[in-house]
Amino acid sequence: MTSFEGTSIFTSKLQNLYLRNCSLRDDNFVISAITVANSSSSLASLDLSSNLLKSPSIFDCLFNSTTNLRTLQLYDNMLEGPIPDGFGKVMNSLEVLYLSHNKLQGEIPSFFGNICTLRTLYLSNNKLSGEISSLFQNSSWCNRHVFQYLDLSLNNFTGTLPKSIGLLSELLMLSLDGNHLEGDVTESHLSNFSKLEELSLSNNSLSLKLVPDWVPPFQLFYLGLRSCKLGPTFPSWLQTQRSLTYLNISDTRLNGSVPEWFWNNLQNMEILDMSHNNLTGPIFNLQPRLLFGPLIFLNSNQFEGIVPSFLLQASFLLLNENKFSYLPSFCEQRRATFVMILDLSNNAIEGQLPDCWNSVHNLRILDLSRNELSGKIPESMGSLVHLNALVLRNNNLMGEFPSTLKNFSYLVVLDVRGNILSGSIPSWIGESMNKLVILNMQQNNFSGSIPNDLCNLKHLQLLDLSWNMLSKGIPTCLKDLTAMSEQGFSGNTMLHYAVSVKGYMFLDMDVYTLNIIWRWKGVEHEFKIRRPSLKSIDLSSNSLTGEIPKEIGYLVGLISLNLSRNNLSGKIPSEMGNLSFLESLDLSRNHISGEIPFSLSEIDFLGILNLSHNSLSGRIPSGRHFETFDVSSFEGNVGLCGEQLNKTCPGDGNQTTIKPHEHGTFNDNEDSVFYEAFYMSMGIGYFIGFWGLLGPILLWRSWRNYYIIFVNKLINYIYAWFW
Known part of the structure; x- marks a missing residue:
């Protein structure tokens, strides 16, 4: 269908046409529809928002x-190119x-001020560029008395904010956040905006230089x-703003204490973000009533003393990375039931955990890590269902896990690493917490065996039980950890919270994402947990015995496996070669014997390997990149031999140990022949020389080994030279 002439729905009386979210594309059907519809006076x-429109022909159709x-x-299409001047003409x-959320480019035209009826202009989230002042050049702004909404956020505008913006005295909303604006903003820019309700200048390089007594x-x-740049002192003019529901003054170089009047003005607040400043001192323990359970972000400051109880009326409360020293009891906090996220990590909170957790039973995330808390985990914490x-x-x-925690049937992350917890690992973790994705119990005093019930955790992706006193064998049922047998994120819950209030998605804020610390490739890293793709098992530094179960070979999604520093014996199961995504494998400091299975050399992504200090024997495999691992990966195994250890194996015949001369050449005559051929091939040319050399290397195993050794040594020489 390419024409709508005569169609009953497009009559001369048609006033409104809504084709939002209809998967419309650039084709004759759409253009004909617009043409016929526009012909209606x-x-x-x-x-036509939220479609797949791309071509500028849509604009031509409208203007013609x-x-x-x-x-x-x-808005929310894929429109490209500059904003056509037809808007200013017809x-x-x-x-x-x-026109928001498209791919429009070029400078913003000045003709919008000449459309005398225009009162709302949304151009956010495009690729527009140029000086912001160009919008106000060569324009009469005949619409200045009706113009109310201007959104230019999330583009690439540069320059300083022109004072001529004050011409738009009827503005209700001005949004310029997420650009590259710079320079000063003074009261002369803002004094004409008597009706302004929304002002967003976030994520620019602007400095607000307002006189202290400005009203x-x-x-x-x-x-x-x-x-x-708002600081260094807290802005006193905020005292006049008694209708604020959203305030973001994070990372604005504020120093010093927050005045008492500010905390008393929070009754209407829905989102407050003052994070990443240098605000100091205690927070007054006042009794303001926070009517809407606000989201409060005070993290990354220098606040100290007692956590004020009135803040527990918030729904999100982020106080992490401060110097708070005491957490009040929840027992008398009737409005604390609003709290969903409570993050007090990285403070200096001492004493025991409060025992009134039933007062905050709506909690979704509780992070009290990196403090100085002592005593036992209270049983009332089990009320956080x-x-x-x-x-x-x-x-x-310290102490054992209270049995009331088996009520945590929605738990995705359990991290108790680095405490003095003792007793056995409760079997009910595997029975009740069947949504767990992350279980970290590292560095405690847990003893006994690893319960088989942990194998019921089908979504588990990160398991760390290292540095405890666990004994007996590794459960063979590990093959039932379904998520670890798949590639990528396998869980069904993201610990990632977007901020949306009253229909607004606040783009100038960081959404809350839970962080975890995980030992990865021998180094501790901090990860933001949104959709975790890392899959790791760490059972190191315990007293585990028995053989490595071959069933581990089923966990083909594993990226890291650490079984080091135990009392494991037997052979390395050849099934471990099935772990094709494995990047790090540490089996060091056990009693493992036998040969290294050749299948390990076929794991293409394996970058870190440690088999040292065991009882391994035989030739080290030479397949693929296995020769790139140095002596530290294999030392402490008396029976091992091979090029990596610079040690010949029985039955090698006339093969000799490779020893470099003082001047970097090799003793063996065969090596000299090889290097002469290699350098000659480079001189003859890429196709003839390279392939002339590559054929013998592939066919003659000893030459292939020498070639790999040469490349490794060359890399080492280059590395030593530069570093």
């Missing part, structure tokens, strides 16, 4: 048709224009100044 509103459009919505009745003419409910993550690592907690 009564059409006032056209909505007789139109009296007042509202045009084209769209004389336009009042509302949405703004507006009452804002939305103010975003993230990453602007909706908990997704419990992170208590790096404290001084």
